[in-house]
Amino acid sequence: MDKLDRDFYLRDTLVVAEALLGKLLVHETGGQRIACRIVETEAYIGPEDKGSHSFGGRRTKRNEVMYHIGGIAYVYIIYGMYYCFNVVTEQEGRPSAVLVRAVEPVLGAEQMAESRYGVAYSSLSSKQRLSLCNGPGKLCIAMDIGKAENGLDLCSSKLYICDVENEPFSVRTSPRINIAYAEEYTLKPWRFYIEGNAYVSKR
DNA sequence: ACGGGGATGGGCT
DNA sequence: GCCCATCCCCGTA
Numbered sequence: 011m012d013k014l015d016r017d018f019y020l021r022d023t024l025v026v027a028e029a030l031l032g033k034l035l036v037h038e039t040g041g042q043r044i045a046c047r048i049v050e051t052e053a054y055i056g057p058e059d060k061g062s063h064s065f066g067g068r069r070t071k072r073n074e075v076m077y078h079i080g081g082i083a084y085v086y087i088i089y090g091m092y093y094c095f096n097v098v099t100e101q102e103g104r105p106s107a108v109l110v111r112a113v114e115p116v117l118g119a120e121q122m123a124e125s126r127y128g129v130a131y132s133s134l135s136s137k138q139r140l141s142l143c144n145g146p147g148k149l150c151i152a153m154d155i156g157k158a159e160n161g162l163d164l165c166s167s168k169l170y171i172c173d174v175e176n177e178p179f180s181v182r183t184s185p186r187i188n189i190a191y192a193e194e195y196t197l198k199p200w201r202f203y204i205e206g207n208a209y210v211s212k213r
Numbered sequence: 214a215c216g217g218g219g220a221t222g223g224g225c226t
Numbered sequence: 227g228c229c230c231a232t233c234c235c236c237g238t239a
Contacts, residue, residue, distance in 0.1 A: 054231075061231075062231090068225095070223095070225090071223095072223070072224070086231085087222065088222095088231065089220080089221070090221030090222040090223075090230095091233085092233070094231060145232070145233070146232070147232045148232085148233075187231070188231060188232080191229085
């Protein structure tokens with residue numbers, strides 16, 4: 011179960027966004043290992059993308075890591091109280107990233123339940139089990155991803171992504187979520203998800 | 214089923 | 227001062 015190497019992340023952002031589906035996102039934290047299958051992603055592509063923090067070449071302390079080399083984590087605060095986890099893609103200087111919108115628990119569900127609900131996994135309702143990490147803010151709480159993880163290299167840190175065996179699945183696309191301000195980029199089909207997967211975010 | 218609003222901080226005009 | 231790559235809760239139907 012090896013970490014994906016640098017070359018995986020240096021490819022076209024749309025290719026990476028789709029290729030991340032089915033991969034295992036792993037965080038070794040609090041002496042435990044949490045691992046989840048990625049089931050939903052969104053691509054944010056370069057300075058031309060009006061939906062992206064990097065639109066127009068905007069470069070601030072917040073989005074600085076988008077300008078670094080592919081394969082590092084971009085974690086930012088949204089609505090004052092949640093985090094979003096992204097994977098930086100493409101070459102240094104081309105600000106692009108893939109937002110991970112939903113994952114499926116594989117390992118460490120106990121710790122995830124504690125972080126999300128403060129109770130044991132066994133006491134969760136079926137609805138709560140499906141809601142552990144089916145959204146970008148929820149998965150960051152469940153997997154203990156926050157500002158400390160911003161800028162970490164997924165090729166050489168305790169936060170990383172692995173290739174694993176999967177049952178065959180079909181990929182679907184749709185417009186990205188909650189970017190109504192992005193004008194002609196609003197309807198680009200740059201959201202990718204595993205068809206029929208119960209952990210894809212609700213819409 | 215669907216809609217409104219609150220929490221809450223950083224980045225921008 | 228307003229806008230968010232969000233989530234949860236509470237209303238009305």
